[in-house]
Amino acid sequence: MTADEAWLAEVQARSFDRATPATTSSFPAENRMSGAQLAVMLHPGAYGVLATTRVDGRPHAAPTSLVLQDEAVWFPTISGAVRLANLAVHPWASLVVMRGDGSDHAVVMLEGPAEVMDSAAAEVASAAARYGREPAWATAWIRMTPEKILSYAASPDAELFRRR
Template identity: 70%
Template sequence: MDTEEIWLAEVQERSFHRAGAATTSSFPVANRMTGAQLARHLSPGGYGVLATTRADGRPHAAPTSLVRHDRAIWLPSVAGAVRLANLAVNPWASLVVMRGDGPEHVMALLEGPTTVVDAATDDAAAAARRYGREPSWATAWIRLTPRKILSYAGAEALLP
């Protein structure tokens, strides 16, 4: 395993160690993804739903593309997006990345602090290179550093 795969596995292990009975029964050990499987699931080309909190406490959820880079998940965004205003007030988010149905269902839930990074910075440019295509529309990137990772892969999920 490479260092990012090890890191993903360690964050997930700590997350499940702190989890209560309801969470651990919903995410059985036999169905959790390995660090390598999480790395592939969180690769460029994936899509998820980012949840943030509005200043008045109401939730906000929106679809997003993503890329894993430098021990974080990077999400491109445009100027004026509600998610950016929300993160300016409460810089914490949840991201759900999933695909499939029934026994082929695969999902990862990540939660953690965020930083909004201007697209013109070197860090954002590095994330954009890993993204695999030029998101010329992105004026900012959201850097989500997971403190919690929970995953599930159905019995027939096609995971290498």
């Protein structure tokens, strides 16, 4: 098990330990992803929807790519993006990544504190480049440290979990 797989699995286990009965019934144990499956869903360059809270309290959601590095999820962005102003006031974000459909659909939801970084650590850029996804256009990065991870895989052995 890689460090990312272990970390993702640990955060998910803690999340379900403190989840409400409604959450645990919506995400039955037999359909939760393993750490390895979470890492596949969150591979560098995967796309999801990042949600933040606008300064006036309204929700804001926008698509984004991502990179896992050092027990955090990094999102490339540009200076002046709405999400940066949002995080300055409400430093918390949610990410949803979905793949597949029908009996092979899967979803991962992450929530946690987020901070704006002027640049990504060299390791983040290196991880993105290894997958041919280095966003040279990014003038800022968001670093989210998930405190909550929930997952559901309709078919835990689906083709979508094959490593990229």
